[in-house]
Amino acid sequence: MFNILRLVQNENLKIYKRMSTWIMISLLILSVVIGGIATKFLMNPNDGNPETNWKEELQVRNEQLQMDIEQIENAVGAGSATKPLEEEVLINNYRIENDIAPVESETLWGFMISAPNFTTFASLFAIVIGAGIVASEFSTGTIKLLLIRPVNRYKILLSKYLATLLFAFLLVLLIFITAFIVGSIMYGFQGIDLPYLVYTEGQFVEKNMLNHIITLFGLNSVNLIMMVTFAFMISTVFRSSSLAIGLSLFLMFTGQQIVMLLSQYDWVKYILFANTDLTQYFSGSPVVEGMTLTFSVTILAVYFLFFNVASWVIFQKRDVAA
Amino acid sequence: MMEREPIIQLKDLKKKIGRKTIIHGISLDLYPGEVFGFLGPNGAGKTTTIRMMVGLMKISAGEVLINGHSVQDNFEKAISYVGGIIENPEMYKYLSGRDNLIHYARMIPNIKKEKIDEIVKLVGLEKRIHEKVKTYSLGMRQRLGLAQALLHSPSILILDEPTNGLDPAGIREIRTYIRRIAREENITVFVSSHLLSEMQLMCDRIGIIHHGKLISVEDVTTMKEDNLDISVHFDVTPSQKALDIVKEVQPDTQPSIKENWLTVQLKKDEIANLNKVLVDQGIDVSGIYAEQKTLEEKFLEVTGGDSHV
Known part of the structure; x- marks a missing residue:
């Protein structure tokens, strides 16, 4: 174990002594800052006093929702399609009755709830690192001196994978911290004691908002981990970082659309991208009816194992010829 | 060792x-x-x-x-x-x-x-x-x-x-x-x-x-190059008889004959000796010409010389 830690330390040395790594980190922080400034100054939907008339707004919203529900019911009948809308109505009523204001987008929490969207950038940069971490050793020839050490190959591969994941988590953490700093500078701490409301099985539960935000970050990281693992596998199997970056980004940006296009077929639920967005089980409805959180987690675990076993087997057997 | x-x-x-x-x-x-x-x-x-x-x-x-x-x-x-x-x-x-x-x-x-x-x-x-x-x-x-x-x-x-x-x-x-x-x-x-x-x-x-x-x-x-066999060419008449003699006394020298030239692989100090044997047997030796190979040539010979070295 001590051995593995030192190997991870080596991989970190190789990641963080590179200029390109720091450019990516700066870009990520910059994008969160710009995102924060943009939401404050460019998007300003309600120019009135959001604190005084939120109850009226919710009532208007509820009427709108009721109409939507009726429309959908007339078209396809009652079912999973209307369920999230009905829940929203119930939560809105509960807010009005109990005087719990919703989180406005122009508050610290509002900004931080939208911040997990930035994990797409984190995925992008972590894919670049994961795609290069094995392939670049081959393309520069350094793999030869790396593998003639008294360390078995699987340990070297494991250390590279762990270093990639660490980098990915560092990026997510940076988004969280930056979003918190930017949000608190721009919006202050107003409404910080607001709870997060959930409606489950006929019960309203008030939860800690910070926990909710961390959960959102966690759910968004699922896609990040899967894509980084995928890039890492391509990098190991084909020894080409450009192929690994290209393929991973292509799938990351088109995967959801492909799933949507094919959503009429039942087998689509076995595609990785139908399962990476776990938020579908907390708000909204699953891509294919009947999919459950357990199902998705199982599918994700299968893909995760497959990617890692493929990397491991190929790396272990490879003849280093070039 | x-x-x-x-x-x-x-x-x-x-x-x-x-x-x-x-x-x-x-x-x-x-x-x-x-x-x-x-x-x-x-x-x-x-x-x-x-x-x-x-x-x-x-x-x-x-x-x-x-x-x-x-x-x-x-x-x-x-x-x-x-x-x-x-x-x-x-x-x-x-x-x-x-x-x-x-x-x-x-x-x-x-x-x-x-x-x-x-x-x-x-x-x-x-x-x-x-x-x-x-x-x-x-x-x-x-x-x-x-x-x-x-x-x-x-x-x-x-x-x-x-x-x-x-x-x-x-x-x-x-x-x-x-x-x-x-x-x-x-x-x-x-x-x-x-x-x-x-x-x-x-x-x-x-x-x-x-x-x-x-x-x-x-x-x-x-x-060392001194220890390598030298290709020695003897200008002899009659050549066939000379070849038979060498085959009999020193068969491991890979003797061969081409026109008048008898070619054998010898160490340096064996040349005079073989010459004496030939003369004693009544062969006319009218010329001796030794051709020494360098190690490089030997290496090329062994490896076929089919690649630049």
């Missing part, structure tokens, strides 16, 4: 890629403190053999034992005795020389910072060690390559074409250095090259590999 325990043993080592056999069963024992030259034209299988010895390529059949440990079954143990440079020492260019050494040191238990400093001094890089490797000359990279190979005080140094691309001064530096560590630290050095002249200056023994077969292993001392 033979009474000592070998430190590296290759036992009928074979490599197949697909259905093609590249290495056809190499067996070889190397002893502590010797410098062994692995000589062969490009494409003979030197690099493949070396890569199997250090575990970069899988062994198809046979085995490699390093200090008694199989490279295949007990890689970590076996390779811990080995330091190597495989072709050009490709280091991380964006790291400093010292960071590169720290990186390799972390992969081996119990290497102290002082050891790194000591090695850096040994290869004479202390002034530039904090600079990035991309600013180094090829000679400096080669020295840093030696430093990483010596970091864990190995008992064996495996060098694949270490002088490739170096200028004459650099080649000489490496050569002197290899001889010194073999002598002073009793390190076995296994070095490959396609240049015979270079091998002669550096090695105790030379093994010649050709088409994936080890075709000869010789001590450098016995490879």
Whole structure:
């Protein structure tokens, strides 16, 4: 174990002594800052006093929702399609009755709830690192001196994978911290004691908002981990970082659309991208009816194992010829 | 030398890629403190053999034992005795020389910072060690390559074409250095090259590999040109009788006849003797012409000379 830690330390040395790594980190922080400034100054939907008339707004919203529900019911009948809308109505009523204001987008929490969207950038940069971490050793020839050490190959591969994941988590953490700093500078701490409301099985539960935000970050990281693992596998199997970056980004940006296009077929639920967005089980409805959180987690675990076993087997057997 | 325990043993080592056999069963024992030259034209299988010895390529059949440990079954143990440079020492260019050494040191238990400093001094890089490797000359990279190979005080140094691309001064530096560590630290050095002249200056023994077969292993001392057979041509009449005589008295000299010229392979001190025999038997010897081969020619002859060397 001590051995593995030192190997991870080596991989970190190789990641963080590179200029390109720091450019990516700066870009990520910059994008969160710009995102924060943009939401404050460019998007300003309600120019009135959001604190005084939120109850009226919710009532208007509820009427709108009721109409939507009726429309959908007339078209396809009652079912999973209307369920999230009905829940929203119930939560809105509960807010009005109990005087719990919703989180406005122009508050610290509002900004931080939208911040997990930035994990797409984190995925992008972590894919670049994961795609290069094995392939670049081959393309520069350094793999030869790396593998003639008294360390078995699987340990070297494991250390590279762990270093990639660490980098990915560092990026997510940076988004969280930056979003918190930017949000608190721009919006202050107003409404910080607001709870997060959930409606489950006929019960309203008030939860800690910070926990909710961390959960959102966690759910968004699922896609990040899967894509980084995928890039890492391509990098190991084909020894080409450009192929690994290209393929991973292509799938990351088109995967959801492909799933949507094919959503009429039942087998689509076995595609990785139908399962990476776990938020579908907390708000909204699953891509294919009947999919459950357990199902998705199982599918994700299968893909995760497959990617890692493929990397491991190929790396272990490879003849280093070039 | 033979009474000592070998430190590296290759036992009928074979490599197949697909259905093609590249290495056809190499067996070889190397002893502590010797410098062994692995000589062969490009494409003979030197690099493949070396890569199997250090575990970069899988062994198809046979085995490699390093200090008694199989490279295949007990890689970590076996390779811990080995330091190597495989072709050009490709280091991380964006790291400093010292960071590169720290990186390799972390992969081996119990290497102290002082050891790194000591090695850096040994290869004479202390002034530039904090600079990035991309600013180094090829000679400096080669020295840093030696430093990483010596970091864990190995008992064996495996060098694949270490002088490739170096200028004459650099080649000489490496050569002197290899001889010194073999002598002073009793390190076995296994070095490959396609240049015979270079091998002669550096090695105790030379093994010649050709088409994936080890075709000869010789001590450098016995490879001196004086000891080589000389092709001697005798201008004789009658030629057929002369050939019969030589076949009878010295059948192992590969006698052959072409017009009046009888050609035999002889050592220098045998020429006068054979001449006397021929004259005593009534043969007219009207001319003797000796043609000495250089080692280079012999090497080309053995390896077929089908590749530039």
